[in-house]
Structures are given as C-alpha cells and as structure tokens.
Amino acid sequence: MVYGLTNMSQNIKHQETIDYFLKIVWQTVANRYNQIVTEFGITQSIGYLLINIDEKEGTTVSQVAALLGLKSTSLSRMLAQLEKSGLITRESNEGDKRSVKIYLTELGKEKRHLARVIGRQFNNYLNDNISEADREYLIKMLKKVNTLTMNFKPGEK
Secondary structure (H helix, E strand, O other), rough: OOOOOOOOHHHHOOHHOOHHHHHHHHHHHHHHHHHHHHHHHHOOHHHHHHOOOOOOEEEEEHHHHHOOOOOOHHHHHHHHHHHHHHOEEEEEEEOOOEEEEEEEOOHHHHHHHHHHHHHHHHHHHHHHHHHHHHHHHHHHHHHHHHHHHHHHOOOHH
C-alpha cells in the first residue's frame, strides 16, 4: 500500500492517514515485543508461532503458514531455524504423508510459556491504561477498518 494516496483535493499528509497510524503503531508494538523477548532468546514472530502450535496434536505447516501470513519459502527457513534451535520437531502426518506436522519440544514449550506470559503482561498493561469504553471502540474500529480493507476496490468510493 502506498501511504498518502488519497483524494488529492483533500491535501491530506501521509502522517495523517489511517494506514500510516496502523503501520506505525504495529511497528512500535512489534519492536517493543522484540526488545523484550530477545532477552529470552526468541523473537515476536517465533513467540507467536510457538503459541499457535497445538501441544498434543501438533499443527500442520499449512495451518502455521495461514496463521502467520507467510509464504512457504519464508516459513521453511523459519521452521528449519526453530528445529535447529531445538524448539520444534517436524513429522510427516500419518493420515497424509504429504502433510507435515510441527510439535513443540520441551524447550519450545518453555519459550511458548515465556511468550504467553509477556503477551499477557503487555495486554494487561494496555487494559489497565485504556478505559473499557475506549478499548471496545478501538476494537470495533479496527474490525471495521479490516472489513473495509478487504472490500476495497481501487476506483470505487
């Protein structure tokens, strides 16, 4: 998305657009998470991946790709790194040999626990500092922006 591409007659600066603030806020959140979890030997992306792996059943690579919004080549590199680091194991799915399932190792479970604790602390911090009404409104508006984004077609109003 190109920031600031708006109706030129409005003369809106890119720093005043919704997409600009969404990008800046998300970058700030992700960077802060990464600063914190780096102390524990993981990244925000790795923490999110670990949180989304089913502990007993494992999770297929395709499910993980969909959750993270990654292409298979990027995900393959990440999974290879996680396997090498001892956080996950990969096994062929017994029901479908073409499918691969990811399982957490004991170390992976420890790191997932840390990611959950930090995520919970961060969300509690936000909840303690944002009123319930503001939080509900923010979530409502983010859902609306998401829906509008999915429905956007260039050239239409």
